[in-house]
Amino acid sequence: MTAPTRSAVVATAAPIPFFPPHLFETDRRALLDLVREVALDPSQRFILGHRTQEFERVLRESLGATDVVLCGSGTSALELVLTAMDIGPGDEVVVPAFGCAPLAASVINIGAVPVFADIEPHTMVADPDAMERCITPRTKALMPAHMFSVMADMPRFRALARRHGLRLVEDSAVAQGAVLGSTPAGLWGDAGVYSFVQVKSCGMPGEGGAIVTHDAELARRLRMLRNHGQDGRQRFVHHVVGRNSRFDEVQAAFQLHRFDGFPARLERRAAIAAHYTERFAPLADHGILAPPPGRDGRCHYVYCLLAEERDALRAHLTGAGVETHVYYPQPLPAQSAFARYARPGETWPRAEAASARILAIPVHHLLTDAQVEHIADSVSSFADGR
Structure with missing residues:
Protein backbone atom coordinates (compact mmCIF):
# COMPACT_ATOMS: atom_id res chain seq x y z
CA MET A 1 0.00 0.00 0.00
CA THR A 2 1.29 3.43 -0.82
CA ALA A 3 1.66 5.71 2.16
CA PRO A 4 0.45 9.26 1.52
CA THR A 5 1.41 12.29 3.56
CA ARG A 6 -0.06 11.97 7.03
CA SER A 7 -3.25 13.90 7.57
CA ALA A 8 -3.92 16.14 10.50
CA VAL A 9 -5.98 14.29 13.07
CA VAL A 10 -9.24 16.17 12.74
CA ALA A 11 -12.69 15.03 11.74
CA THR A 12 -12.84 14.25 8.03
CA ALA A 13 -15.29 16.06 5.74
CA ALA A 14 -17.48 12.96 5.83
CA PRO A 15 -17.28 10.16 8.41
CA ILE A 16 -15.32 7.11 7.32
CA PRO A 17 -17.90 4.31 7.42
CA PHE A 18 -17.12 1.02 9.06
CA PHE A 19 -18.94 -0.79 6.25
CA PRO A 20 -19.51 1.43 3.20
CA PRO A 21 -23.06 1.78 1.83
CA HIS A 22 -21.76 1.67 -1.75
CA LEU A 23 -20.17 -1.80 -1.66
CA PHE A 24 -21.90 -2.88 -4.88
CA GLU A 25 -22.31 0.46 -6.65
CA THR A 26 -19.84 -0.34 -9.45
CA PHE A 259 -15.59 -13.69 -8.34
CA ASP A 260 -12.64 -12.80 -10.57
CA GLY A 261 -12.19 -9.63 -8.50
CA PHE A 262 -12.13 -11.48 -5.18
CA PRO A 263 -8.30 -11.88 -4.98
CA ALA A 264 -7.77 -8.16 -5.53
CA ARG A 265 -10.31 -7.29 -2.85
CA LEU A 266 -8.57 -9.65 -0.44
CA GLU A 267 -5.17 -8.20 -1.27
CA ARG A 268 -6.37 -4.65 -0.64
CA ARG A 269 -7.70 -5.65 2.79
CA ALA A 270 -4.43 -7.46 3.58
CA ALA A 271 -2.35 -4.43 2.57
CA ILE A 272 -4.41 -2.10 4.74
CA ALA A 273 -4.18 -4.50 7.69
CA ALA A 274 -0.42 -4.85 7.29
CA HIS A 275 -0.05 -1.06 7.26
CA TYR A 276 -2.15 -0.73 10.42
CA THR A 277 -0.16 -3.42 12.20
CA GLU A 278 3.13 -1.72 11.33
CA ARG A 279 1.85 1.67 12.46
CA PHE A 280 0.38 0.31 15.68
CA ALA A 281 3.30 -1.90 16.75
CA PRO A 282 4.79 0.84 19.02
CA LEU A 283 1.42 1.34 20.75
CA ALA A 284 1.55 -1.88 22.75
CA ASP A 285 3.34 -0.01 25.54
CA HIS A 286 0.49 2.52 25.52
CA GLY A 287 -2.28 -0.02 26.07
CA ILE A 288 -3.26 -0.61 22.42
CA LEU A 289 -2.45 -4.05 21.04
CA ALA A 290 -2.69 -4.77 17.31
CA PRO A 291 -3.09 -8.25 15.78
CA PRO A 292 0.19 -10.13 15.29
CA PRO A 293 2.00 -9.37 12.02
CA GLY A 294 2.28 -11.78 9.11
CA ARG A 295 0.31 -13.09 6.14
CA ASP A 296 0.02 -16.83 6.81
CA GLY A 297 -3.34 -17.85 8.26
CA ARG A 298 -4.72 -14.34 8.02
CA CYS A 299 -8.23 -13.18 7.17
CA HIS A 300 -9.20 -9.53 7.27
CA TYR A 301 -12.95 -9.46 7.63
CA VAL A 302 -12.53 -6.74 10.26
CA TYR A 303 -9.45 -5.37 12.00
CA CYS A 304 -9.64 -5.45 15.78
CA LEU A 305 -7.50 -3.72 18.38
CA LEU A 306 -7.35 -4.60 22.06
CA ALA A 307 -7.39 -1.33 24.00
CA GLU A 308 -7.18 -0.88 27.76
CA GLU A 309 -9.21 2.33 27.41
CA ARG A 310 -11.51 1.02 24.71
CA ASP A 311 -14.45 3.37 25.28
CA ALA A 312 -12.21 6.45 25.40
CA LEU A 313 -10.47 5.37 22.20
CA ARG A 314 -13.82 4.80 20.53
CA ALA A 315 -15.01 8.28 21.51
CA HIS A 316 -11.76 9.76 20.21
CA LEU A 317 -12.15 8.02 16.86
CA THR A 318 -15.79 9.08 16.60
CA GLY A 319 -14.65 12.66 17.11
CA ALA A 320 -12.14 12.18 14.29
CA GLY A 321 -14.88 10.93 11.96
CA VAL A 322 -13.96 7.24 12.12
CA GLU A 323 -16.78 4.74 12.66
CA THR A 324 -15.97 1.71 14.85
CA HIS A 325 -17.67 -1.46 16.07
CA VAL A 326 -17.43 -3.55 19.24
CA TYR A 327 -17.29 -7.33 18.64
CA TYR A 328 -18.62 -8.67 21.03
CA PRO A 329 -19.74 -6.81 24.19
CA GLN A 330 -20.25 -10.03 26.15
CA PRO A 331 -18.89 -13.58 25.87
CA LEU A 332 -21.44 -16.11 24.66
CA PRO A 333 -22.00 -17.82 28.05
CA ALA A 334 -22.71 -14.39 29.59
CA GLN A 335 -25.50 -13.70 27.09
CA SER A 336 -29.00 -14.32 28.42
CA ALA A 337 -29.79 -16.53 25.42
CA PHE A 338 -27.00 -18.99 26.27
CA ALA A 339 -26.29 -18.56 29.99
CA ARG A 340 -28.28 -21.64 30.96
CA TYR A 341 -25.87 -23.79 28.95
CA ALA A 342 -22.83 -22.54 30.88
CA ARG A 343 -21.35 -25.09 33.24
CA PRO A 344 -21.79 -24.07 36.90
CA GLY A 345 -18.71 -22.40 38.35
CA GLU A 346 -16.95 -22.12 34.98
CA THR A 347 -15.26 -18.86 34.01
CA TRP A 348 -13.80 -17.56 30.77
CA PRO A 349 -11.42 -14.77 31.82
CA ARG A 350 -9.79 -14.33 28.41
CA ALA A 351 -13.13 -14.04 26.66
CA GLU A 352 -14.28 -11.53 29.26
CA ALA A 353 -11.09 -9.50 28.79
CA ALA A 354 -11.59 -9.47 25.03
CA SER A 355 -15.16 -8.24 25.38
CA ALA A 356 -13.98 -5.37 27.58
CA ARG A 357 -11.09 -4.30 25.32
CA ILE A 358 -11.94 -5.08 21.71
CA LEU A 359 -12.49 -2.33 19.14
CA ALA A 360 -12.77 -2.83 15.39
CA ILE A 361 -11.71 -0.16 12.89
CA PRO A 362 -12.49 -0.01 9.14
CA VAL A 363 -10.47 -2.29 6.86
CA HIS A 364 -12.74 -2.71 3.82
CA HIS A 365 -11.28 -2.69 0.33
CA LEU A 366 -12.92 0.61 -0.70
CA LEU A 367 -10.92 2.70 1.77
CA THR A 368 -8.63 5.21 0.11
CA ASP A 369 -5.00 5.55 1.16
CA ALA A 370 -5.82 8.93 2.67
CA GLN A 371 -8.62 7.41 4.76
CA VAL A 372 -6.37 4.59 5.93
CA GLU A 373 -3.72 7.08 6.98
CA HIS A 374 -6.28 9.23 8.77
CA ILE A 375 -7.53 6.21 10.72
CA ALA A 376 -3.98 5.18 11.67
CA ASP A 377 -3.08 8.74 12.66
CA SER A 378 -6.22 9.01 14.78
CA VAL A 379 -5.44 5.84 16.73
CA SER A 380 -1.81 6.92 17.19
CA SER A 381 -2.79 10.40 18.39
CA PHE A 382 -4.95 8.87 21.10
CA ALA A 383 -1.99 6.82 22.33
CA ASP A 384 0.29 9.87 22.18
CA GLY A 385 -2.17 11.77 24.32
CA ARG A 386 -1.90 9.07 26.95
Whole structure:
Protein backbone atom coordinates (compact mmCIF):
# COMPACT_ATOMS: atom_id res chain seq x y z
CA MET A 1 0.00 0.00 0.00
CA THR A 2 1.29 3.43 -0.82
CA ALA A 3 1.66 5.71 2.16
CA PRO A 4 0.45 9.26 1.52
CA THR A 5 1.41 12.29 3.56
CA ARG A 6 -0.06 11.97 7.03
CA SER A 7 -3.25 13.90 7.57
CA ALA A 8 -3.92 16.14 10.50
CA VAL A 9 -5.98 14.29 13.07
CA VAL A 10 -9.24 16.17 12.74
CA ALA A 11 -12.69 15.03 11.74
CA THR A 12 -12.84 14.25 8.03
CA ALA A 13 -15.29 16.06 5.74
CA ALA A 14 -17.48 12.96 5.83
CA PRO A 15 -17.28 10.16 8.41
CA ILE A 16 -15.32 7.11 7.32
CA PRO A 17 -17.90 4.31 7.42
CA PHE A 18 -17.12 1.02 9.06
CA PHE A 19 -18.94 -0.79 6.25
CA PRO A 20 -19.51 1.43 3.20
CA PRO A 21 -23.06 1.78 1.83
CA HIS A 22 -21.76 1.67 -1.75
CA LEU A 23 -20.17 -1.80 -1.66
CA PHE A 24 -21.90 -2.88 -4.88
CA GLU A 25 -22.31 0.46 -6.65
CA THR A 26 -19.84 -0.34 -9.45
CA ASP A 27 -21.80 -3.54 -10.15
CA ARG A 28 -25.26 -1.94 -10.03
CA ARG A 29 -25.95 -2.21 -13.77
CA ALA A 30 -24.78 -5.82 -13.88
CA LEU A 31 -26.95 -6.73 -10.88
CA LEU A 32 -30.06 -5.20 -12.44
CA ASP A 33 -29.37 -7.02 -15.69
CA LEU A 34 -28.92 -10.32 -13.82
CA VAL A 35 -32.23 -9.88 -11.99
CA ARG A 36 -33.95 -9.50 -15.35
CA GLU A 37 -32.03 -12.41 -16.88
CA VAL A 38 -33.02 -14.80 -14.09
CA ALA A 39 -36.61 -13.55 -13.97
CA LEU A 40 -37.09 -14.16 -17.71
CA ASP A 41 -35.15 -17.43 -17.92
CA PRO A 42 -37.47 -20.02 -19.56
CA SER A 43 -36.46 -22.57 -16.92
CA GLN A 44 -38.04 -20.37 -14.20
CA ARG A 45 -35.60 -21.78 -11.65
CA PHE A 46 -35.09 -19.10 -9.03
CA ILE A 47 -33.31 -21.35 -6.52
CA LEU A 48 -30.80 -24.20 -6.92
CA GLY A 49 -30.60 -23.83 -10.69
CA HIS A 50 -27.70 -23.99 -13.12
CA ARG A 51 -26.15 -20.74 -11.81
CA THR A 52 -25.98 -22.20 -8.31
CA GLN A 53 -24.37 -25.33 -9.72
CA GLU A 54 -21.84 -23.22 -11.61
CA PHE A 55 -20.94 -21.18 -8.54
CA GLU A 56 -20.47 -24.43 -6.59
CA ARG A 57 -18.14 -25.65 -9.35
CA VAL A 58 -16.12 -22.42 -9.35
CA LEU A 59 -15.69 -22.54 -5.58
CA ARG A 60 -14.86 -26.25 -5.62
CA GLU A 61 -12.15 -25.83 -8.24
CA SER A 62 -10.69 -22.68 -6.68
CA LEU A 63 -10.36 -24.46 -3.32
CA GLY A 64 -9.44 -27.93 -4.46
CA ALA A 65 -12.38 -29.23 -2.40
CA THR A 66 -14.17 -32.49 -3.06
CA ASP A 67 -17.49 -30.71 -2.94
CA VAL A 68 -19.15 -27.37 -2.18
CA VAL A 69 -22.81 -27.14 -1.14
CA LEU A 70 -24.43 -23.71 -1.27
CA CYS A 71 -27.18 -22.93 1.20
CA GLY A 72 -29.28 -20.15 2.68
CA SER A 73 -26.79 -18.60 5.13
CA GLY A 74 -23.61 -19.23 7.07
CA THR A 75 -25.69 -19.93 10.17
CA SER A 76 -27.82 -22.55 8.45
CA ALA A 77 -24.61 -24.03 7.02
CA LEU A 78 -23.45 -24.82 10.57
CA GLU A 79 -26.80 -26.37 11.47
CA LEU A 80 -26.85 -28.45 8.29
CA VAL A 81 -23.35 -29.77 8.94
CA LEU A 82 -24.11 -30.76 12.52
CA THR A 83 -27.37 -32.42 11.43
CA ALA A 84 -25.64 -34.32 8.61
CA MET A 85 -23.15 -35.61 11.19
CA ASP A 86 -26.06 -37.07 13.23
CA ILE A 87 -25.30 -34.80 16.17
CA GLY A 88 -28.37 -34.09 18.29
CA PRO A 89 -30.01 -34.47 21.71
CA GLY A 90 -27.65 -35.75 24.38
CA ASP A 91 -24.54 -34.72 22.45
CA GLU A 92 -22.10 -31.91 23.21
CA VAL A 93 -20.19 -29.66 20.83
CA VAL A 94 -17.25 -27.60 22.12
CA VAL A 95 -17.32 -24.00 20.88
CA PRO A 96 -15.40 -20.81 21.69
CA ALA A 97 -16.78 -18.68 24.53
CA PHE A 98 -16.14 -15.55 22.45
CA GLY A 99 -17.67 -15.13 19.05
CA CYS A 100 -20.82 -14.79 17.00
CA ALA A 101 -24.14 -16.12 18.31
CA PRO A 102 -24.49 -18.89 15.66
CA LEU A 103 -21.59 -20.75 17.28
CA ALA A 104 -23.91 -21.57 20.18
CA ALA A 105 -27.30 -21.21 18.49
CA SER A 106 -26.54 -23.71 15.72
CA VAL A 107 -25.73 -26.35 18.34
CA ILE A 108 -28.82 -25.60 20.41
CA ASN A 109 -31.10 -25.56 17.37
CA ILE A 110 -30.25 -29.18 16.53
CA GLY A 111 -30.91 -30.25 20.13
CA ALA A 112 -27.30 -30.59 21.31
CA VAL A 113 -25.47 -28.70 24.05
CA PRO A 114 -22.75 -26.09 23.44
CA VAL A 115 -19.78 -26.32 25.79
CA PHE A 116 -17.84 -23.08 26.01
CA ALA A 117 -14.04 -22.99 25.91
CA ASP A 118 -11.85 -19.96 26.58
CA ILE A 119 -9.80 -18.25 23.87
CA GLU A 120 -6.25 -17.19 23.10
CA PRO A 121 -5.72 -13.79 24.74
CA HIS A 122 -4.08 -11.97 21.80
CA THR A 123 -5.62 -13.45 18.66
CA MET A 124 -9.03 -14.11 20.31
CA VAL A 125 -9.44 -17.43 18.49
CA ALA A 126 -10.29 -20.69 20.25
CA ASP A 127 -7.58 -22.11 22.49
CA PRO A 128 -6.92 -25.81 21.68
CA ASP A 129 -5.85 -26.58 25.26
CA ALA A 130 -9.01 -24.99 26.66
CA MET A 131 -11.13 -26.93 24.18
CA GLU A 132 -9.44 -30.20 25.12
CA ARG A 133 -10.27 -29.62 28.79
CA CYS A 134 -13.94 -29.38 27.80
CA ILE A 135 -14.11 -32.81 26.16
CA THR A 136 -16.34 -35.36 27.90
CA PRO A 137 -17.77 -38.76 26.89
CA ARG A 138 -20.73 -36.86 25.42
CA THR A 139 -18.60 -34.69 23.13
CA LYS A 140 -19.22 -35.36 19.45
CA ALA A 141 -17.51 -32.42 17.72
CA LEU A 142 -15.15 -29.49 18.08
CA MET A 143 -16.18 -26.26 16.37
CA PRO A 144 -13.37 -23.66 16.42
CA ALA A 145 -13.94 -20.35 14.65
CA HIS A 146 -11.63 -18.01 12.81
CA MET A 147 -11.95 -14.47 14.13
CA PHE A 148 -11.41 -11.03 12.64
CA SER A 149 -7.82 -11.18 11.32
CA VAL A 150 -6.47 -14.57 12.38
CA MET A 151 -7.29 -18.19 11.66
CA ALA A 152 -7.47 -20.63 14.57
CA ASP A 153 -4.62 -23.12 15.04
CA MET A 154 -6.15 -25.73 12.73
CA PRO A 155 -3.18 -28.14 12.70
CA ARG A 156 -3.57 -28.53 16.48
CA PHE A 157 -7.35 -28.79 16.25
CA ARG A 158 -7.09 -31.43 13.55
CA ALA A 159 -4.70 -33.47 15.69
CA LEU A 160 -6.92 -32.96 18.74
CA ALA A 161 -10.04 -34.16 16.94
CA ARG A 162 -8.26 -37.23 15.60
CA ARG A 163 -6.80 -38.07 18.99
CA HIS A 164 -10.24 -38.06 20.61
CA GLY A 165 -12.20 -39.47 17.67
CA LEU A 166 -14.30 -36.31 17.21
CA ARG A 167 -15.75 -34.54 14.21
CA LEU A 168 -14.12 -31.21 13.36
CA VAL A 169 -16.38 -28.42 12.08
CA GLU A 170 -14.51 -25.32 10.96
CA ASP A 171 -16.44 -22.08 11.33
CA SER A 172 -14.65 -20.18 8.58
CA ALA A 173 -17.59 -17.84 7.91
CA VAL A 174 -15.32 -14.76 8.04
CA ALA A 175 -12.24 -16.39 6.53
CA GLN A 176 -13.01 -17.19 2.90
CA GLY A 177 -9.79 -16.72 0.93
CA ALA A 178 -7.49 -17.19 3.92
CA VAL A 179 -4.83 -19.89 3.71
CA LEU A 180 -2.86 -21.49 6.54
CA GLY A 181 0.25 -23.23 5.26
CA SER A 182 -1.06 -24.49 1.93
CA THR A 183 -4.58 -25.37 3.12
CA PRO A 184 -7.47 -22.94 2.58
CA ALA A 185 -9.71 -21.97 5.45
CA GLY A 186 -12.65 -24.36 5.50
CA LEU A 187 -10.76 -27.48 4.44
CA TRP A 188 -8.98 -28.38 7.67
CA GLY A 189 -11.81 -30.37 9.22
CA ASP A 190 -14.65 -32.63 8.16
CA ALA A 191 -16.44 -29.55 6.85
CA GLY A 192 -16.09 -25.78 6.86
CA VAL A 193 -18.56 -22.99 6.21
CA TYR A 194 -18.51 -19.58 4.54
CA SER A 195 -20.93 -16.67 4.79
CA PHE A 196 -21.76 -14.36 1.89
CA VAL A 197 -23.63 -11.71 3.88
CA GLN A 198 -22.79 -8.36 2.30
CA VAL A 199 -20.05 -7.23 4.69
CA LYS A 200 -17.97 -10.41 4.40
CA SER A 201 -14.88 -10.40 2.18
CA CYS A 202 -16.79 -12.27 -0.55
CA GLY A 203 -20.14 -10.75 0.37
CA MET A 204 -23.18 -10.15 -1.79
CA PRO A 205 -26.39 -8.08 -1.47
CA GLY A 206 -28.32 -10.73 0.42
CA GLU A 207 -28.03 -13.86 2.57
CA GLY A 208 -26.17 -16.99 1.55
CA GLY A 209 -23.65 -19.53 2.72
CA ALA A 210 -21.51 -22.43 1.59
CA ILE A 211 -20.28 -25.70 3.05
CA VAL A 212 -16.93 -27.00 1.80
CA THR A 213 -15.75 -30.53 2.41
CA HIS A 214 -13.62 -33.45 1.26
CA ASP A 215 -16.34 -35.89 2.44
CA ALA A 216 -18.49 -36.83 -0.57
CA GLU A 217 -21.07 -38.73 1.51
CA LEU A 218 -21.45 -35.78 3.87
CA ALA A 219 -22.02 -33.50 0.86
CA ARG A 220 -24.71 -35.86 -0.48
CA ARG A 221 -26.60 -35.68 2.81
CA LEU A 222 -26.20 -31.91 2.94
CA ARG A 223 -27.78 -31.51 -0.49
CA MET A 224 -30.86 -33.38 0.72
CA LEU A 225 -31.07 -31.56 4.02
CA ARG A 226 -30.93 -28.08 2.44
CA ASN A 227 -33.91 -28.90 0.16
CA HIS A 228 -36.58 -30.46 2.40
CA GLY A 229 -34.94 -33.90 2.29
CA GLN A 230 -35.24 -34.31 -1.50
CA ASP A 231 -32.33 -35.79 -3.42
CA GLY A 232 -32.94 -33.86 -6.66
CA ARG A 233 -34.03 -36.83 -8.73
CA GLN A 234 -37.77 -36.56 -8.08
CA ARG A 235 -39.69 -33.68 -6.54
CA PHE A 236 -41.91 -34.20 -3.51
CA VAL A 237 -40.15 -37.42 -2.52
CA HIS A 238 -38.53 -36.78 0.86
CA HIS A 239 -35.83 -39.15 2.12
CA VAL A 240 -35.00 -37.33 5.37
CA VAL A 241 -36.51 -34.51 7.38
CA GLY A 242 -34.81 -31.50 5.87
CA ARG A 243 -35.27 -27.75 5.84
CA ASN A 244 -35.41 -24.84 3.44
CA SER A 245 -31.84 -23.55 3.08
CA ARG A 246 -31.57 -23.05 -0.65
CA PHE A 247 -29.39 -20.68 -2.66
CA ASP A 248 -30.83 -17.89 -4.78
CA GLU A 249 -30.10 -17.89 -8.53
CA VAL A 250 -29.73 -14.10 -8.76
CA GLN A 251 -27.15 -14.16 -5.99
CA ALA A 252 -25.32 -17.06 -7.60
CA ALA A 253 -25.17 -15.16 -10.90
CA PHE A 254 -23.93 -12.03 -9.10
CA GLN A 255 -21.23 -13.97 -7.25
CA LEU A 256 -20.05 -15.49 -10.52
CA HIS A 257 -19.93 -11.99 -12.02
CA ARG A 258 -17.73 -10.66 -9.18
CA PHE A 259 -15.59 -13.69 -8.34
CA ASP A 260 -12.64 -12.80 -10.57
CA GLY A 261 -12.19 -9.63 -8.50
CA PHE A 262 -12.13 -11.48 -5.18
CA PRO A 263 -8.30 -11.88 -4.98
CA ALA A 264 -7.77 -8.16 -5.53
CA ARG A 265 -10.31 -7.29 -2.85
CA LEU A 266 -8.57 -9.65 -0.44
CA GLU A 267 -5.17 -8.20 -1.27
CA ARG A 268 -6.37 -4.65 -0.64
CA ARG A 269 -7.70 -5.65 2.79
CA ALA A 270 -4.43 -7.46 3.58
CA ALA A 271 -2.35 -4.43 2.57
CA ILE A 272 -4.41 -2.10 4.74
CA ALA A 273 -4.18 -4.50 7.69
CA ALA A 274 -0.42 -4.85 7.29
CA HIS A 275 -0.05 -1.06 7.26
CA TYR A 276 -2.15 -0.73 10.42
CA THR A 277 -0.16 -3.42 12.20
CA GLU A 278 3.13 -1.72 11.33
CA ARG A 279 1.85 1.67 12.46
CA PHE A 280 0.38 0.31 15.68
CA ALA A 281 3.30 -1.90 16.75
CA PRO A 282 4.79 0.84 19.02
CA LEU A 283 1.42 1.34 20.75
CA ALA A 284 1.55 -1.88 22.75
CA ASP A 285 3.34 -0.01 25.54
CA HIS A 286 0.49 2.52 25.52
CA GLY A 287 -2.28 -0.02 26.07
CA ILE A 288 -3.26 -0.61 22.42
CA LEU A 289 -2.45 -4.05 21.04
CA ALA A 290 -2.69 -4.77 17.31
CA PRO A 291 -3.09 -8.25 15.78
CA PRO A 292 0.19 -10.13 15.29
CA PRO A 293 2.00 -9.37 12.02
CA GLY A 294 2.28 -11.78 9.11
CA ARG A 295 0.31 -13.09 6.14
CA ASP A 296 0.02 -16.83 6.81
CA GLY A 297 -3.34 -17.85 8.26
CA ARG A 298 -4.72 -14.34 8.02
CA CYS A 299 -8.23 -13.18 7.17
CA HIS A 300 -9.20 -9.53 7.27
CA TYR A 301 -12.95 -9.46 7.63
CA VAL A 302 -12.53 -6.74 10.26
CA TYR A 303 -9.45 -5.37 12.00
CA CYS A 304 -9.64 -5.45 15.78
CA LEU A 305 -7.50 -3.72 18.38
CA LEU A 306 -7.35 -4.60 22.06
CA ALA A 307 -7.39 -1.33 24.00
CA GLU A 308 -7.18 -0.88 27.76
CA GLU A 309 -9.21 2.33 27.41
CA ARG A 310 -11.51 1.02 24.71
CA ASP A 311 -14.45 3.37 25.28
CA ALA A 312 -12.21 6.45 25.40
CA LEU A 313 -10.47 5.37 22.20
CA ARG A 314 -13.82 4.80 20.53
CA ALA A 315 -15.01 8.28 21.51
CA HIS A 316 -11.76 9.76 20.21
CA LEU A 317 -12.15 8.02 16.86
CA THR A 318 -15.79 9.08 16.60
CA GLY A 319 -14.65 12.66 17.11
CA ALA A 320 -12.14 12.18 14.29
CA GLY A 321 -14.88 10.93 11.96
CA VAL A 322 -13.96 7.24 12.12
CA GLU A 323 -16.78 4.74 12.66
CA THR A 324 -15.97 1.71 14.85
CA HIS A 325 -17.67 -1.46 16.07
CA VAL A 326 -17.43 -3.55 19.24
CA TYR A 327 -17.29 -7.33 18.64
CA TYR A 328 -18.62 -8.67 21.03
CA PRO A 329 -19.74 -6.81 24.19
CA GLN A 330 -20.25 -10.03 26.15
CA PRO A 331 -18.89 -13.58 25.87
CA LEU A 332 -21.44 -16.11 24.66
CA PRO A 333 -22.00 -17.82 28.05
CA ALA A 334 -22.71 -14.39 29.59
CA GLN A 335 -25.50 -13.70 27.09
CA SER A 336 -29.00 -14.32 28.42
CA ALA A 337 -29.79 -16.53 25.42
CA PHE A 338 -27.00 -18.99 26.27
CA ALA A 339 -26.29 -18.56 29.99
CA ARG A 340 -28.28 -21.64 30.96
CA TYR A 341 -25.87 -23.79 28.95
CA ALA A 342 -22.83 -22.54 30.88
CA ARG A 343 -21.35 -25.09 33.24
CA PRO A 344 -21.79 -24.07 36.90
CA GLY A 345 -18.71 -22.40 38.35
CA GLU A 346 -16.95 -22.12 34.98
CA THR A 347 -15.26 -18.86 34.01
CA TRP A 348 -13.80 -17.56 30.77
CA PRO A 349 -11.42 -14.77 31.82
CA ARG A 350 -9.79 -14.33 28.41
CA ALA A 351 -13.13 -14.04 26.66
CA GLU A 352 -14.28 -11.53 29.26
CA ALA A 353 -11.09 -9.50 28.79
CA ALA A 354 -11.59 -9.47 25.03
CA SER A 355 -15.16 -8.24 25.38
CA ALA A 356 -13.98 -5.37 27.58
CA ARG A 357 -11.09 -4.30 25.32
CA ILE A 358 -11.94 -5.08 21.71
CA LEU A 359 -12.49 -2.33 19.14
CA ALA A 360 -12.77 -2.83 15.39
CA ILE A 361 -11.71 -0.16 12.89
CA PRO A 362 -12.49 -0.01 9.14
CA VAL A 363 -10.47 -2.29 6.86
CA HIS A 364 -12.74 -2.71 3.82
CA HIS A 365 -11.28 -2.69 0.33
CA LEU A 366 -12.92 0.61 -0.70
CA LEU A 367 -10.92 2.70 1.77
CA THR A 368 -8.63 5.21 0.11
CA ASP A 369 -5.00 5.55 1.16
CA ALA A 370 -5.82 8.93 2.67
CA GLN A 371 -8.62 7.41 4.76
CA VAL A 372 -6.37 4.59 5.93
CA GLU A 373 -3.72 7.08 6.98
CA HIS A 374 -6.28 9.23 8.77
CA ILE A 375 -7.53 6.21 10.72
CA ALA A 376 -3.98 5.18 11.67
CA ASP A 377 -3.08 8.74 12.66
CA SER A 378 -6.22 9.01 14.78
CA VAL A 379 -5.44 5.84 16.73
CA SER A 380 -1.81 6.92 17.19
CA SER A 381 -2.79 10.40 18.39
CA PHE A 382 -4.95 8.87 21.10
CA ALA A 383 -1.99 6.82 22.33
CA ASP A 384 0.29 9.87 22.18
CA GLY A 385 -2.17 11.77 24.32
CA ARG A 386 -1.90 9.07 26.95
